[in-house]
Amino acid sequence: MKEKIRITEYAQLITEKLSKGILLNTKADKFNSMVIGWGHLGTVWGRQTFIVYVRQSRYTKKQLDAAGEFTVSVPLGDTDMHIWEVCGRMSGSDTDKVKEAGLTLEEPEVISTPGVKEYPLTIECRVLYSQDQVLEKLPEDIRTRTYADGDFHTMYVGEILDAYIIK
Numbered sequence: 001m002k003e004k005i006r007i008t009e010y011a012q013l014i015t016e017k018l019s020k021g022i023l024l025n026t027k028a029d030k031f032n033s034m035v036i037g038w039g040h041l042g043t044v045w046g047r048q049t050f051i052v053y054v055r056q057s058r059y060t061k062k063q064l065d066a067a068g069e070f071t072v073s074v075p076l077g078d079t080d081m082h083i084w085e086v087c088g089r090m091s092g093s094d095t096d097k098v099k100e101a102g103l104t105l106e107e108p109e110v111i112s113t114p115g116v117k118e119y120p121l122t123i124e125c126r127v128l129y130s131q132d133q134v135l136e137k138l139p140e141d142i143r144t145r146t147y148a149d150g151d152f153h154t155m156y157v158g159e160i161l162d163a164y165i166i167k
């Protein structure tokens, strides 16, 4: 069962949980979840959006480019450290994270990417726009500290199509 929510009422909770890591889920070749610490809820082009940042090396990047949609899963309670380890340290390229992390998938409402029951606040998004970072435009200290290996982020602006809590 799902309880529909007004996502703006959860902005503070989402921001707090982001600092510990929430899940960005994709489904192209298979379902995969990765932990993200960067992201934000907001409005772009008059549409309610959730923006995420994904490095080039992530398996999630290939899936996101192929599927053009994603779900975001936010825990309501404490961070599950086993899910955190598996989804934030291992790659979907050689790991079945559903099995390894013990995730229970929930059928989506609008898109094709499921949510995760263990992290019940779910946001369904379709990619409206994506933009590779231009490293030359970043301040020198950030460029050298975060991108010495050249593994830059792509920003994905996802239009929020549905939001609910899995019960």
Ligand SMILES: Cc1cc2nc3c(=O)[nH]c(=O)nc-3n(C[C@H](O)[C@H](O)[C@H](O)COP(=O)(O)O)c2cc1C
Pocket: 019, 020, 021, 032, 033, 034, 035, 036, 037, 038, 039, 053, 054, 055, 057, 058, 059, 060, 061, 084, 087, 088, 089, 090, 091, 092, 093
């Ligand atoms: C707390 C935390 C926050 C993270 N935030 C991001 C992020 O915002 N963007 C990103 O590309 N990687 C982030 N990562 C790293 C990915 O979760 C990690 O590399 C993951 O194994 C990638 O999985 P994948 O290859 O299956 O996509 C974060 C990891 C942790 C532990």
